[in-house]
Amino acid sequence: MATFDDIDRHILLELQQDGRLTNQELADRVGLSPSPCLRRVRHLQDSGVIAGYTAVVSQGAVGLEITAFARLTLLSHTPEVVDAVEAKLRSVPEVVEAYLLAGDDDYLAKIVVDSFATYEELLRTDLRAIPSLASIKTTFAFAVTKPLSPLPIP
Template sequence: MRELDDIDRHILLELQRDGRLTNQELADRVGLSPSPCLRRVRQLQDDGIITGFSAEVAPVAVGLPITAWVSLTLSSHAAEVVDEVEARLRGIPEVIEAYLLAGDDDYLARVAVASFDEYENLMRRELRAIPSIAAIKTTFAFGITKPRSPLPLP
């Protein structure tokens, strides 16, 4: 991993705040001319620091008002079981994020669905069908206290 300088950090902060900035707008905000700014952005992409650009979509606006955090505990940690669990999680469209954990639970998945009935169907159809799941715990989010924000770059 390469060392980031203050300009790199500023570029990353601005792009995390608004990934739709034009190169000229970004250059103006970080105090560079457009050509060096574009070179830096491309270098950050080439270095794997910027991994992509995407739109943030309001779940409620597209009919997905229910967010569930699902903790999964495995009964076996054999390599083939772990591979199968991870492949299955990646294949479920309603699972919008999934993390491997250290601690009591093995995975934490964020799920977006239209209704509690839809969540129940997802649980019965997909989650319970994953091999070697010993326990599933679900917590429903009723509001967002702090929306996703830029990474606090050192």
């Protein structure tokens, strides 16, 4: 785990809130001149702390009105089955996040689709094709009560 000083934490917070800041804007916000600010950002990138930059796309604006959370339980946990399950989850574009769990269920998949009919088709063609699948339990989200938030850097 990397160690951070207050300026690094401030840089990370600012970039998580707006990854499109210019180096000058970022430097002004964190109280540095541009050159040392750029060196710190490059160090955070080179060390893997900053893994990349993305745009946050509004689901509703692109017609993806349905968010489903599918909890998957497997019958077998052999390395071959786990590898196949994870490859399948990564291959389905509508699965936007997937987590290996501890507890009663084995995986949690966040799925975004345009309709319940599309989710049903995805369930029939993709999710039920997962090897050694025992059960799928789906919960649908009505609203986002807390959107993607910056990580609380220690």
